[in-house]
Each structure stands twice: as C-alpha cells, then as structure tokens.
Amino acid sequence: GQQLNQSPQSMFIQEGEDVSMNCTSSSIFNTWLWYKQEPGEGPVLLIALYKAGELTSNGRLTAQFGITRKDSFLNISASIPSDVGIYFCAGQLIDTDKLIFGTGTRLQVFP
Amino acid sequence: GAVVSQHPSRVICKSGTSVKIECRSLDFQATTMFWYRQFPKKSLMLMATSNEGSKATYEQGVEKDKFLINHASLTLSTLTVTSAHPEDSSFYICSAREPHQPQHFGDGTRLSIL
Numbered sequence: 001g002q003q004l005n006q007s008p009q010s011m012f013i014q015e016g017e018d019v020s021m022n023c024t025s026s027s028i029f030n031t032w033l034w035y036k037q038e039p040g041e042g043p044v045l046l047i048a049l050y051k052a053g054e055l056t057s058n059g060r061l062t063a064q065f066g067i068t069r070k071d072s073f074l075n076i077s078a079s080i081p082s083d084v085g086i087y088f089c090a091g092q093l094i095d096t097d098k099l100i101f102g103t104g105t106r107l108q109v110f111p
Numbered sequence: 112g113a114v115v116s117q118h119p120s121r122v123i124c125k126s127g128t129s130v131k132i133e134c135r136s137l138d139f140q141a142t143t144m145f146w147y148r149q150f151p152k153k154s155l156m157l158m159a160t161s162n163e164g165s166k167a168t169y170e171q172g173v174e175k176d177k178f179l180i181n182h183a184s185l186t187l188s189t190l191t192v193t194s195a196h197p198e199d200s201s202f203y204i205c206s207a208r209e210p211h212q213p214q215h216f217g218d219g220t221r222l223s224i225l
Contacts (some may be wrong), residue, residue, distance in 0.1 A: 043204075
C-alpha cells in the first residue's frame, strides 16, 4: 500500500535536546495528523493540521502543515525520557476518509 | 474524550479457528471505523473501511472472505479472521472517527496462530 516518506527513520538523543522529523509526499493532502505509538499499544493522536501553512502546538510539540500540502514536520522541544516511542505522520487524501501513514520515526531518549 | 476500546488485547489460538475482534467507540458515535494490520517494526497498513449499516470497503489485496467486518451500530465494529493460519498472526488495530474529526485508535489486538 501507499506510504509517506518519513525521516529520519530513528533518532537517539540525549534528554533536553530538541527533535525534528518530517514527512513528504507526492500527493496533496487536506489533513495532516501526527501520532505517537508505544510498544503493544495503538497510536495516540498528538496534533491535527487542517490548513496549508498551519502551525499548531501541543505542549512541547509543534507541527506544521506545509504550504504545498505535500509535507509536514513535527518538532519536540526539550525532550524527556517519556517521549520515547514511534512517531507516525498520516495524511488524509482529498475526498476520502482514508489515512496514508508515514514509515515512522523511532525516538530514543537517554537521560 | 474520543476513547476507542478494542477487545481482546491478545489472542492465541490454534490454526483453523476463527477469531473475532471488537472495536467500540466509548464516548462518541463513529460513523466510520477502520481496520489496520501492523507487522513488527512496520507502519500501519489499512485493511478496510467500515461505515455503519453498509458493507465494508476492502483495500486491494485484502481477502474479504478471510477478514469479515461488521459495523452493526454507531459504536461497534467487529473483525472476524476466519480459519486463521500462522501467516495471519499480526497486530490488528482499529480506529474510529466522527464526521470531520481525526481518527482515534484502539490499543490493538495481538493475534498469534499456532
């Protein structure tokens, strides 16, 4: 099935550092979503973006909907150990309910 | 708000048996529910989209007779893996959404077929 290009694939950082990850696509999306998944659990919604250029924050997390509608990034500031997990972007195509998921970014935070 | 409950969380059964997984939206009415499959260290792959009261729409390559989906009410969808075999072992995750709202996911079901 179709997937989005998400990078980096994995990150190993020290507590307190900032993190940045992004997703790109050849398709135009009308919604971008960012989820976090921990082992053995389902994804949890972090941020939803609905308009091109939109910049939205949720605590230490900030995400933006790219102007071209083909990309999005997620930043995490001042990372802490509980930020560990896999982060997925997901784009919703125009005129459909379906989400296309990114390949995921595995984040490890060391104290 | 927007809580999705999935049950059971884990199933281990013999080859040839059928397994039913339930997905419930606890505090909202889900006009659409989705079923995904996830392999280890991989992303989520959509299997089918389910609208209340109508037949599910399956993604290409997903056998509808193998993976039976029922969405009988606005708060419940079920996935039945019929005559399961070891290659059906996987992590199955459902999601649900109200109109114009993002999808919210259940905690997944780990299916192991011996």
